[in-house]
Amino acid sequence: MTRPQQQDTKSSRRLANERIIVPVAHQLRVAGALSVASGLIWPAQAGALAWAISGWVMGEMNRTNIAALFFVLGGLLSAHLKRAAGAYLFDAADQTIARERAALISREARARAGISSAEIAALAVQKLPLLQPWITRYHVAMMRVSILPVVLLAVTFWFSWAAGLVLLVTGPLIPVFMALVGMAAEEASRRQMVEVGTMNAMLMDRLSAMLDIRLLGAIDRASAEFEERAEALRVKTMAVLRVAFLSSTVLELFSAIGVAMIAVFVGFTLLGEITFGSWETPLGLGEGLFLLLIAPEFFQSFRDLAAAWHDRAAGLSVMAELEELDAVERVAFLGAARATAPLSGPISLELCGAAVAYSERILPLPNFKLNAGESVALVGPSGAGKSTTLEAIAGLVPLALGHITVCGETLDEDKADAWRARIALIPQKPHFSDQRLRHWLDPDADEADLWGALTLAEADRIVARLPDGLDTHLGETGGGVSGGEARRLMVARAVLSGRELILADEPTADLDPETAALVIASLKRLKDAGHSLIVATHDPAVFGAMDATVKVKP
Structure with missing residues (x-):
C-alpha cells in the first residue's frame, strides 16, 4: 500500500470513528467500565477457588462454604455487570443503525444516486446491521485488553516472576500478528460487501426482466450469470473466513503455548523439580492453582479483541461504502415533500x-x-x-x-x-x-x-x-x-x-x-x-x- 493510500485509509477510519463511535462514546465508555469491572471479579473468584482447594489438601474443609459463597456472589455480580454493559452497547448500536438507515433512506428518497435500488436496499437491510458487532464488541474489547491483562500480569508477577515473564513475552505477540492479519481482513470484507451489492442488483434486474428473458429463451444464460455471481460471492466470503481462521489459529497457538508453559512451570515447581521463578518462598498449591486459573483469562481479552477485530473490519467496509455513496453527485427535488395546502389560484x-x-x-x-x-x-x-x-x-x-x-x-x-x-x-x-x-x-x-x-x-x-x-x-x-x-x-x-x-x-x-x-x-x-x-x-x-x-x- 502506497503512502497516499495509507493516508486515505487513516482519514477514512478517522471519519468513520467520528461518524459512528463519537455520537455514542458515552454509552461505550460506561459499558466498557462495567465490562472491565466484571472482568476484575474473576481474579477474586479464582483466589477463593484456589484457597478452598488448597484447604481440602490440607484437610481444612471449613474453607469450602466461605469460598463457595464468595464464588457464587462474584458470579452473580459479574453477570449483572455484563447484562448492564450489554444493555448500553445494544442501545448504542440500535441508535446508530437507526440513524444511519433513516439518513440513507431519507436522502435516497429525496435525491437518488446513480446506482440501483437493489444495492441501496442491500446496504440498508443487509450491510448496516454489520455495524452492530463493531459497536457492541470492538470498543469494549479494546478497553478490556488495555486494563485486564495488565492487572492479571501484575498479579502474576506478584507471585512468580517466571510466570509473569511467560505472559509478558507471549501476550504482546498476539496483537502484532492480529494487526497484520487485520489488514487483509478489512480488504477481504470490503470485497465481500461490494459483491453482495452487485449480486442484489443483478437479481433485481433479472427479476424485473423475467418476462423478456423467457420470451427470448435466455433462461439458461441468465441462470449461468446468476450462478457465476453466486460463485464469486462464495469465493469472497471464503476469503473472509480464511483470514478469520488464520487469525484464530495464531491467537490459539500463542495462548496455548503461554498457558502450557505456566502449567509446566507450576507443575514442576510443586514437584520440587524447579526451584527458581518465585521471589522468596516457593509456590504453594494455592498460589500455583491461582496462577493456572488466571492464565487463560489473561489471553481471553486478546481472544475477544481478535474476534471483534473482524467485526471492526466488516464495519469499516460498510462505512467505506456509505462514504462513497455520500460523495455521489445528486440533484434534489424542490420542496420538503410534506403534505400542505394546495397552491391557490386557477391552474x-x-x-x-x-x-x-x-x-x-x-x-x-x-x-x-x-x-x-x-x-x-x-x-x-x-x-x-x-x-x-x-x-x-x-x-x-x-x-x-x-x-x-x-x-x-x-x-x-x-x-x-x-x-x-x-x-x-x-x-x-x-x-x-x-x-x-x-x-x-x-x-x-x-x-x-x-x-x-x-x-x-x-x-x-x-x-x-x-x-x-x-x-x-x-x-x-x-x-x-x-x-x-x-x-x-x-x-x-x-x-x-x-x-x-x-x-x-x-x-x-x-x-x-x-x-x-x-x-x-x-x-x-x-x-x-x-x-x-x-x-x-x-x-x-x-x-x-x-x-x-x-x-x-x-
Whole structure:
C-alpha cells in the first residue's frame, strides 16, 4: 500500500470513528467500565477457588462454604455487570443503525444516486446491521485488553516472576500478528460487501426482466450469470473466513503455548523439580492453582479483541461504502415533500427559458403555456427531454436556467409542495403498493366514487373481472393486469386524487392499438371532466387527441 493510500485509509477510519463511535462514546465508555469491572471479579473468584482447594489438601474443609459463597456472589455480580454493559452497547448500536438507515433512506428518497435500488436496499437491510458487532464488541474489547491483562500480569508477577515473564513475552505477540492479519481482513470484507451489492442488483434486474428473458429463451444464460455471481460471492466470503481462521489459529497457538508453559512451570515447581521463578518462598498449591486459573483469562481479552477485530473490519467496509455513496453527485427535488395546502389560484403553467443540468450537460426545456382545461402533448425523439420536462414541471428536477411559473407564481423551494398538491402523475411504469386496490386508488373514497372514477378511466370492467374486485392485491408490478390496464387504473387514481393537472409519461408505450385507444379515451374523458393534461408521447394518436403539440428538441 502506497503512502497516499495509507493516508486515505487513516482519514477514512478517522471519519468513520467520528461518524459512528463519537455520537455514542458515552454509552461505550460506561459499558466498557462495567465490562472491565466484571472482568476484575474473576481474579477474586479464582483466589477463593484456589484457597478452598488448597484447604481440602490440607484437610481444612471449613474453607469450602466461605469460598463457595464468595464464588457464587462474584458470579452473580459479574453477570449483572455484563447484562448492564450489554444493555448500553445494544442501545448504542440500535441508535446508530437507526440513524444511519433513516439518513440513507431519507436522502435516497429525496435525491437518488446513480446506482440501483437493489444495492441501496442491500446496504440498508443487509450491510448496516454489520455495524452492530463493531459497536457492541470492538470498543469494549479494546478497553478490556488495555486494563485486564495488565492487572492479571501484575498479579502474576506478584507471585512468580517466571510466570509473569511467560505472559509478558507471549501476550504482546498476539496483537502484532492480529494487526497484520487485520489488514487483509478489512480488504477481504470490503470485497465481500461490494459483491453482495452487485449480486442484489443483478437479481433485481433479472427479476424485473423475467418476462423478456423467457420470451427470448435466455433462461439458461441468465441462470449461468446468476450462478457465476453466486460463485464469486462464495469465493469472497471464503476469503473472509480464511483470514478469520488464520487469525484464530495464531491467537490459539500463542495462548496455548503461554498457558502450557505456566502449567509446566507450576507443575514442576510443586514437584520440587524447579526451584527458581518465585521471589522468596516457593509456590504453594494455592498460589500455583491461582496462577493456572488466571492464565487463560489473561489471553481471553486478546481472544475477544481478535474476534471483534473482524467485526471492526466488516464495519469499516460498510462505512467505506456509505462514504462513497455520500460523495455521489445528486440533484434534489424542490420542496420538503410534506403534505400542505394546495397552491391557490386557477391552474396555469408557463415555461420560459428553462433548462436543467442533466448528465453533465445543460438540457433546455421547451417554452410553452398551459391554462385550466387545456391539454398539451410533448413530442420529440427519445432522449430529447420529454420525461425531464414533466419532472421539472412537478418540481422533481431543479432548474439550472430560466424559470417555471405556476398559478401566477415562480416555482421554487417554497411553492413546490403546494404546487404538487394540485398535480397527479401517471408514470410510464405503474407501481402498486401492497394493499387492497380500493385503498390504493383512494383510502377515503366511498364505493360510488370509486366506480365512478373507474368508469371515467375505462377501468371498471378491469376491476369487475378481478378475483376479489376492489379488495384485490395486485402486487408491486401489477400482477393480474396488463400494462394498458395498469395505466387505466392509474388514470382512475388520478381522478380520485382531485388534482387538476395530470402529467402522463408515455401512457401508450408498448401497447397494442386497441389497448392504446382505450387509454387515450380515458385521457380524453379526463380532459372533458375539466382536468388539464400534459402528455409526453411518441404516439401520433395521443398528440392528435390533445389541444396543442409542443416539440421537445434534443
